[in-house]
Amino acid sequence: MSENDARSLLLPFVTLGNEAFWRGGREGKLFISRCTCCERWIHPPSPICPSCLAADVRPTACSGLGTIWSFSVAAHQFHPAYPTPYVLAVVRLDEQDDLRIFGVLRGSSIDDVRIGLRVRVNFREVSNVFLIEFLSEVMST
């Protein structure tokens, strides 16, 4: 990817509150907020647990494993920095039923993508942000 493309990627506004989520990839880990009191996983990052209102919520490394909950093959190119086709997925992480995050699926043939496919997290660094992507477990092992 050229430097021009990198500059025009749409990147998050990184703050103290979400830094672990966006930069955890430096350690190869996906950090999700977790309540230390009721142990609920919370996404997006939050300073308070919406279930028990405990304020001791900490970025916690998760397994990075999950299954494809839904997906779309992006065909029309909406933005010059996002060449198509690519597969966008919503992945349900193993840690909790309603813990679902977006990510691009890499390294799989578009024809092989289906709901229920096992995936693991992968990171792509752009300007000190570690974008979350996924790789098929089948293809990558």
Place this chain on the structure above:
Amino acid sequence: VRAEESAIIAGIGQSKLSRHVPVDPLSLTIESAMAAIFDAGLTPNDIDGVSCQPGLIGDMPGMSPVSIGEVRDALDLKLSWYTGAREGPGHLVAIFNACAAIAAGLANNVLCFRTVLESTGRAGLPAAVTTASSVVGRDQYSIPLGAVSAASRAAMFAQRYMFEYGLTREQLGLVSINARRNAGLNAKAIYRDPLDLDTYLNARQISSPFCLYDCDVPIDGSVAFVLSRRERTADIDHPAVGIAAIGSALADAHSWTQRREFLSMGSHDSASMMWRRTDLKPTDVDVVQLYDGFSIFPILWLEALGFVGRGEAGQFLEAGHHFLSGRLPMNTSGGQLAEGRLHGLGLLHEACVQLRGTAGERQVPLAEVAVVATGGGPDGGCLTLTKGIR
């Protein structure tokens, strides 16, 4: 007193709708606003409130290029209250806020307008994304992760719905086919030719399962409304549109992915609220205008509003119940898929036209109760409207 009982929709106006023709957004706005003000039997001197959604937007050219201030200055309005805000339960929040302001005594005659320049105003620019240098708020957990377009985000609902309930592309296509059929009876609609199933199925892919005709049409245009005190009902020379109930709720995650029920949206919270606020029932509704930014959204709204049971929308469409001749005519102007995208308020305009009985060839006979519901994803709001006040 409930806010919606205090107000009526007294006047409506819509500019010419177009694509690829140079137009001035302020001129379009004045055209629709003046039409709505005169339609309400008023002059600009009588307008003392303005309520808009999303207000002026600078980082998405064409999305909302006219400010309340510009309209005030153009018509020299004497305002006691005005607001234009991006956050809220969908596009109809402009109407909800107008009702609230009237009920609270902050204004008597409130102008609501929505102007878009998404055809010419965004030509050559990356479509559907912000030009801002970084993404803030909830969007930063979708857009930077590859969900660059609204099409991709909405596609997640469609793919999952198909997986869980067996909805077919053929059934989904009946939303778009219906839109084109109805647009054929609407002289202002952008795409008026019929759409056949083969053309629908073989159109180029946008973001699977969506192809071209699953996505609505960016246009240039403006639509406006005047809400007045209920007491003015007798002063206008056409049926007032009464507001039986507002649905403006959000009771679960404001997120594309994190609601407990993935296939629910803000729409489901708002629909529940709306039915709690009226004695009217889904079976009383004569015509519906459901947000069709993407073809899956009317399907989710049909379920949210209780017109069909969970997973039953496909059969409902297949039976043709949503056609003009069916038991629940839907998106009678052609909606955003064919008339063009006025971000929800075009659908409200059509609901008013139907209740006033002036829809001509596409008029639903004896239309007395309409539901208009807009938004898709985290934000959604809805209204039950009646011919006259009850």
